[in-house]
Amino acid sequence: MSADVSPAxxxxxxxxxxxxxxxxxxxxxxxxMGVLVGAAVAGARLRAGRRCGAxxxxxxxxxxxxxxxxxxxxxxxxERMLALSDAAMIEEWCSLAKARGLRVPRDVVxxxxxxxxxxxxxxxxxxxxxxxxxxxxxxxNPEWRKxxxxxxxxxxADEVWQTGSAAxxxxxxxxxRQRDPARALEMLRATFSVDGxxxxxxxxxxxATGVSAGDEPFLESVLDDRSKTVRREAARxxxxxxxxxLRERMRQRAAGMIVVEKTKGGLLxxxxxxxxxxxxxxxxxxxxxxxxxxNAIAGKGKRASWMVQVLSAMDMADLSERSGLGPAEVIxxxxxxxxxxxxxxxxxxxxxxxxxQREAGEWCDAIIEHYVEHEPGRRLDLSEVWSSRPAEQSExxxxxxxxxxxxTTGGGGVQAWHVLTSDARAWSLGxxxxxxxVLAGGTFSKTDNWELWAPIEAASRLLHPxxxxxxxxxxxxxxxxxxxxxxxxxxxxxxxxxDMHREFGS
Amino acid sequence: MNDWSVEKVLALAPDPGSASAGQxxxxxxxxAGLGASERAIxxxxxxxxxxxxxxxxxxxxxxxxxxxxxxxxxxxxxxxLLLLFASERASFKASSEPGWVSEWLESRGERxxxxxxxxxxxxxxxxxIEAQAKRAAVREERVQRGVAECRTWLDDLIRRGLAAAQxxxxxxxxxxxxxxxxxxxxxxxxxxxxxxxxxASGASGDGWExxxxxxxxxxxxxxxxxxxxxxxxxxxxxxxxxxxxxNQPKDEVLAGTGTIDRWTVLGQAFEEEDRLTVRRTWLHxxxxxxxxxxxxxxxxxxxxxxxxxxxxxxxGEVVFYPSGSPLRALVKSRGESVRAESPCASDGRHTIAAxxxxxxxALNGNPWLMRWPLVLSRARVVRAGAQWLIxxxxxxxxxxxxxxxxxxxxxxxxxxxxxxVTIAAEWDGESAEPLGVFIDAEGASYVGLVMRxxx
Numbered sequence: 024m025s026a027d028v029s030p031a032x033x034x035x036x037x038x039x040x041x042x043x044x045x046x047x048x049x050x051x052x053x054x055x056m057g058v059l060v061g062a063a064v065a066g067a068r069l070r071a072g073r074r075c076g077a078x079x080x081x082x083x084x085x086x087x088x089x090x091x092x093x094x095x096x097x098x099x100x101x102e103r104m105l106a107l108s109d110a111a112m113i114e115e116w117c118s119l120a121k122a123r124g125l126r127v128p129r130d131v132v133x134x135x136x137x138x139x140x141x142x143x144x145x146x147x148x149x150x151x152x153x154x155x156x157x158x159x160x161x162x163x164n165p166e167w168r169k170x171x172x173x174x175x176x177x178x179x180a181d182e183v184w185q186t187g188s189a190a191x192x193x194x195x196x197x198x199x200r201q202r203d204p205a206r207a208l209e210m211l212r213a214t215f216s217v218d219g220x221x222x223x224x225x226x227x228x229x230x231a232t233g234v235s236a237g238d239e240p241f242l243e244s245v246l247d248d249r250s251k252t253v254r255r256e257a258a259r260x261x262x263x264x265x266x267x268x269l270r271e272r273m274r275q276r277a278a279g280m281i282v283v284e285k286t287k288g289g290l291l292x293x294x295x296x297x298x299x300x301x302x303x304x305x306x307x308x309x310x311x312x313x314x315x316x317x318n319a320i321a322g323k324g325k326r327a328s329w330m331v332q333v334l335s336a337m338d339m340a341d342l343s344e345r346s347g348l349g350p351a352e353v354i355x356x357x358x359x360x361x362x363x364x365x366x367x368x369x370x371x372x373x374x375x376x377x378x379x380q381r382e383a384g385e386w387c388d389a390i391i392e393h394y395v396e397h398e399p400g401r402r403l404d405l406s407e408v409w410s411s412r413p414a415e416q417s418e419x420x421x422x423x424x425x426x427x428x429x430x431t432t433g434g435g436g437v438q439a440w441h442v443l444t445s446d447a448r449a450w451s452l453g454x455x456x457x458x459x460x461v462l463a464g465g466t467f468s469k470t471d472n473w474e475l476w477a478p479i480e481a482a483s484r485l486l487h488p489x490x491x492x493x494x495x496x497x498x499x500x501x502x503x504x505x506x507x508x509x510x511x512x513x514x515x516x517x518x519x520x521x522d523m524h525r526e527f528g529s
Numbered sequence: 530m531n532d533w534s535v536e537k538v539l540a541l542a543p544d545p546g547s548a549s550a551g552q553x554x555x556x557x558x559x560x561a562g563l564g565a566s567e568r569a570i571x572x573x574x575x576x577x578x579x580x581x582x583x584x585x586x587x588x589x590x591x592x593x594x595x596x597x598x599x600x601x602x603x604x605x606x607x608x609x610l611l612l613l614f615a616s617e618r619a620s621f622k623a624s625s626e627p628g629w630v631s632e633w634l635e636s637r638g639e640r641x642x643x644x645x646x647x648x649x650x651x652x653x654x655x656x657x658i659e660a661q662a663k664r665a666a667v668r669e670e671r672v673q674r675g676v677a678e679c680r681t682w683l684d685d686l687i688r689r690g691l692a693a694a695q696x697x698x699x700x701x702x703x704x705x706x707x708x709x710x711x712x713x714x715x716x717x718x719x720x721x722x723x724x725x726x727x728x729a730s731g732a733s734g735d736g737w738e739x740x741x742x743x744x745x746x747x748x749x750x751x752x753x754x755x756x757x758x759x760x761x762x763x764x765x766x767x768x769x770x771x772x773x774x775x776n777q778p779k780d781e782v783l784a785g786t787g788t789i790d791r792w793t794v795l796g797q798a799f800e801e802e803d804r805l806t807v808r809r810t811w812l813h814x815x816x817x818x819x820x821x822x823x824x825x826x827x828x829x830x831x832x833x834x835x836x837x838x839x840x841x842x843x844x845g846e847v848v849f850y851p852s853g854s855p856l857r858a859l860v861k862s863r864g865e866s867v868r869a870e871s872p873c874a875s876d877g878r879h880t881i882a883a884x885x886x887x888x889x890x891a892l893n894g895n896p897w898l899m900r901w902p903l904v905l906s907r908a909r910v911v912r913a914g915a916q917w918l919i920x921x922x923x924x925x926x927x928x929x930x931x932x933x934x935x936x937x938x939x940x941x942x943x944x945x946x947x948x949x950v951t952i953a954a955e956w957d958g959e960s961a962e963p964l965g966v967f968i969d970a971e972g973a974s975y976v977g978l979v980m981r982x983x984x
Contacts, residue, residue, distance in 0.1 A: 044690025062746030106549035133939035
């Protein structure tokens, strides 16, 4: 092989022979040995002399950081959270860092971004914690590019709406609705007649958040949609909208179902109020338009089902107004009625469906009070009652719920764990301490109880960091003979969060 | 060794899972009885067992010992303890060593002494030279038969053509590789096993046929050399034997004279194949401007030596395995480890051109050399389309495809910020795989890019 043939050329030529086989190669004359030795020489020359000349693009330099790097301890805590891939904790860390103008060190930025890009939530505070380096790297890596976060309407919003996938359209509708509700309705109207039924339903569902009188004309028109699931969704959203015409229609229907009678009697001629429940005899066509199903709810008769659906969409305050009684007195007045259970169920559904209705707070108090006083043993999921209230009232309601020491609800039993942890909002310090005190009263026969795993995990995420010690003591007391992995993980989570808050001085 | 950072400790973890678990334990709440002496730290960690685990770390190496039943080494407790030491130094009270710490340290010392004694005894013991020679001759014969068989197969492969062989390359190469194992030539078996991979790779650069032929050419070169190994110069003969799969006992190597220098640990890379893990640790001598490669093996969860920490430097003696291009080496003796400064003086010898020139010379001495370390000062990361490269002056080197797929590309970018840094990388003749970054601007900090390649 002569030296002036480039080794790459030589190797390529030999490869042509090698592919066909030296026996068949047209060039002929080359023995297998010749091919291999030639390849050995050319290969060695190639490896030894390889140079790379490419038209390269310089990348912009990363801008100078403005934030201060978080301390080594803070970062070590974040890394522990990343190792657990615990989204809630990582987001909490980033929020704390953001509030203090801190950023993660550059070497951690790629790992944090890679993790973040895989999260469905893609919380903006996580991205912000990566500082200038994060923005710079995301500009170089398409997978990390900042997606549409619900902070601003992107320029190509209309284009996404016209041509995007169902999921993208829902996302853009949410974003636009937050910033510019009128424009969101305009977008909806523009394509509604040609969108598929499932898409229409999802779009209507988006309106449930922050629904107001402005949405009513559109939603009313959707009550006549050609698809039943879409009609039902519109009715549900209108039932959420305090003061809507649908709620007014339901109020009028309800007036015939809960009858108030006032009689004057006795020595002092006091007005006596009696209330009775009168479920409807038949289903009127107009009710169905407003979302009342004809088929009975499982376990109820048809009449009771219709009534519950109507009552669930009315203002509870209407009962007080018509009777002149407070919420607790209304419940008391109805307690002897045969349909009382159905009415209570409707009240729970009502406050959950429309937390913005008049006197909702008072009604929630009264509902919980009733269950604590009169039905303490019932295993009921009332989480939608307190979850619909401001955090402070929710905490009070939950503590009230477990305060009755009788039955399964009271004390520190499994049910108390479920009640106390059944609201997704972070706990106040006072609530954390009182909850821990209540739960410490529980006794469990076995060393561990799987029914507690989920509520203990929930508590570990919600607990105020200041109550970490109480929580540790609580768990230690419950499982003195050794806890399961799940419980230990929860305990670690509480400690990790406590470490984090201490490190951030919060 | 007092200069522990979280990253340096994590570099000691046997796998990412252990690193995470260790971080989970790096909290004061997990530990009781923390203490430190001049040479060691220790603590008690409550695990799932009844008694807390006794974890201890000899800081001089470092070496680990823990009473937990884990087969990982170092275990998460050892890592957690050292991580805690890195971040919460003040919590380790200087105190006298408890019995379970001092006994271990002393037994370590005794073992070291015994090892030396045993080695001396072995050296002095009468060797059954005759039996040894007989065994060697038997192997020699087997290897030569294997070499001949492999040549015939390779010849036939080219005769029939690569296209015809492509479809059942896997089974065919596996069969030949097994024959080479039987012939006690594991090096040949490894080379043959890699052929199907190359044949299947059509994606990057040249076509598969050119890449395959290049590999076959290198194999052919080895087979020809093996056939006349007796006639080759001693150092080249040594390289041929290594490539065939002969082992050279460490003791023999350590008996040689080494190079005394200030050695910087440039970085590490792990290759995992089945249950075998191979670790490459690259060293660079400041005065000699020599590169050295320390290779360690571990099967399953077997412990790896943890004393060479990337980003650290030490004064010591490094002995090279005999070779036409000495590279693989062992550390014979070493002083205390300190944080390394950037291995680049401003004398211009750390350029791409100089590095490739050295690689070319090294290939001239040992054509079967697979990788070569490059230290590139004032280098930048740039790109050409989707390809990332290292640029230095007018010259560029492409980064390997597998490196570009991993998170370490982004750590490299984050560390450099698109500015000039010193990059240590492995070069295989085709593409570079960075091992670590020295950032001169920020008080000579080091970012290790430890790669774990799975076969």
